[in-house]
Amino acid sequence: MIRIEAKNVIFREVQQPRQPLLWIIVLSIAAFTWYGFIRQVILGLPFGNKPSSNAVLIIIWMIFGIAFPIMMLKWTKLILEVQEDGLYIRFTPFHFHYKKFLYKDMESYKSINYSPFKRFGGWGVRVNFKGEMGYIMSGKQGIELTLKYQTVVISTYKPDEIIKEMDTFQKSNL
Known part of the structure; x- marks a missing residue:
């Protein structure tokens, strides 16, 4: 640039984020979306009582399981x-x-x-x-x-x- x-x-x-609580929250959200993705999309078992479609789950997984953790923990910095x-x-x-x-x-x-x-x-x-x-x-x-x-x-x-x-x-x- x-x-x-x-x-x-x-x-x-x-400066980059150092707060353990932030890491725990972000990685917990990511782990939950990965669990849902693997359970429903990979294994074919419904995730939750009223499961959403695989397409919606894939979008949520891509945002909160991949993009959000990378953005928050890798690209977030104060210069x-x-x-x-x-x-x-x-x-x-x-x-x-x-x-x-x-x-x-x-x-x-x-x-x-x-x-x-x-x-x-x-x-x-x-x-x-x-x-x-x-x-x-x-x-x-x-x-x-x-x-x-x-x-x-x-x-x-x-x-x-x-x-x-x-x-x-x-x-x-x-």
Whole structure:
């Protein structure tokens, strides 16, 4: 994929899901659809009291038994990049382009420890009752950006390194 707006990437971090509960849920759903598929389509035994047609079961199996687990556990990632003009993030496969938070729009930023459940109700792209936006992949560390128009929290494994790199370039963009 080519990014037309590419600047010099100073720091890059790629996060993938680590939560055991997420793995258990996704793989349990996949296992259940595999069981239904094998039982009804392969062995010819009806799956459930009111079994659906084989075509419907095959579609459900393809979506929840194959595509969904691959998408959630393989392709889902949060990419953070510190560039010369700001912080760029992309939550794949949900964002098609990088979301940019430019230094000129930031009032402040800081490293924080927080609870994704208490502050945002969980992981993913979230908005809480205060109107704060969260891009949360895993962990309890992050960066809080206070922008001119809202507050944004981004999870990160290395908040101090990101802050250090942002400090270097933020001062030169004033």
